[in-house]
Amino acid sequence: MDNTPQSKEFRNLPGTDTPRGCIPLVEKQEAHEQFLDAADAVDTVLIKLNHVKRLVDQGETAGSYFGSDVQVISSSAMHDRWLQTLEWEYEKELVEEFKPDFHIPTDHPVYWKYTPGQRLRNTRKSMEGFMWMSQELEAEKTTLLPVLKGLTPEEREICYKVFAKLEVEYCCFYGTQYFTSGKGFGELSNDINRIVSEAPKLNIFLIGVLHPPEIFQLPPQVVASSGLHQWRKAVELRDVSWEKSGEMFQEFKAKTEEAFESGQTPLGMWQEDTLMEGIVYG
Numbered sequence: 001m002d003n004t005p006q007s008k009e010f011r012n013l014p015g016t017d018t019p020r021g022c023i024p025l026v027e028k029q030e031a032h033e034q035f036l037d038a039a040d041a042v043d044t045v046l047i048k049l050n051h052v053k054r055l056v057d058q059g060e061t062a063g064s065y066f067g068s069d070v071q072v073i074s075s076s077a078m079h080d081r082w083l084q085t086l087e088w089e090y091e092k093e094l095v096e097e098f099k100p101d102f103h104i105p106t107d108h109p110v111y112w113k114y115t116p117g118q119r120l121r122n123t124r125k126s127m128e129g130f131m132w133m134s135q136e137l138e139a140e141k142t143t144l145l146p147v148l149k150g151l152t153p154e155e156r157e158i159c160y161k162v163f164a165k166l167e168v169e170y171c172c173f174y175g176t177q178y179f180t181s182g183k184g185f186g187e188l189s190n191d192i193n194r195i196v197s198e199a200p201k202l203n204i205f206l207i208g209v210l211h212p213p214e215i216f217q218l219p220p221q222v223v224a225s226s227g228l229h230q231w232r233k234a235v236e237l238r239d240v241s242w243e244k245s246g247e248m249f250q251e252f253k254a255k256t257e258e259a260f261e262s263g264q265t266p267l268g269m270w271q272e273d274t275l276m277e278g279i280v281y282g
Contacts, residue, residue, distance in 0.1 A: 176208035
């Protein structure tokens with residue numbers, strides 16, 4: 001599975017200083033810029049690489065655009081028409097020029113409509129890309145955040161083995177497709193609970209859910225979440241003044257982080273699954 005040069009060391013791996021809490025997904029557009037200027041409570045943002053490219057083309061970096069007080073996470077998860085043409089080398093160059101605090105690398109989609117063989121191949125590609133980026137990325141400031149892929153324990157085991165090899169205990173998980181496919185939050189919650197039983201030491205950054213009542217129902221291993229539509233609705237973007245939107249985000253963030261801190265279901269509700277024992281962290 002591993003096509004990376006074995007002579008190079010793995011770098012830029014997540015440690016203890018990883019994203020936590022309420023993280024809005026933002027885009028390069030005027031309304032988001034006006035909001036961010038007014039919202040002092042925003043301390044971390046997520047931005048997709050297609051918007052990163054637009055910023056880099058204008059000579060911007062993460063620091064010059066968002067300021068030094070905001071942690072920036074760039075993500076390779078984009079519409080399929082972008083992903084189909086995104087080469088790892090070009091992705092690496094964008095990240096090196098943009099200089100984010102964190103980057104979610106080398107996404108390869110794993111959809112329910114794919115055959116098991118397609119899902120296994122794309123899961124392997126995602127992990128190979130993560131390992132390659134860890135060896136090749138020349139950006140001391142940027143920490144890589146791998147994505148946990150797979151719809152079955154066997155598919156996810158590919159990721160668990162890589163995480164164990166690199167001693168990674170923080171990953172991202174995409175929840176967006178649960179809503180776009182019509183499966184909904186219930187199925188997403190079930191899968192997260194399965195992941196927690198398979199790899200209980202993993203901290204999870206959930207992408208696609210930023211709604212306090214839903215976060216409240218998730219296990220404590222989910223330590224961060226990000227979304228676009230939920231925060232825009234909560235701050236009534238474009239419908240009220242920018243200052244008012246900034247104040248409303250502060251309230252929204254407080255409710256979201258309260259859900260992380262006090263509303264989660266105890267881990268002991270689930271019987272430990274020993275499928276990954278001796279493979280992941282055993």
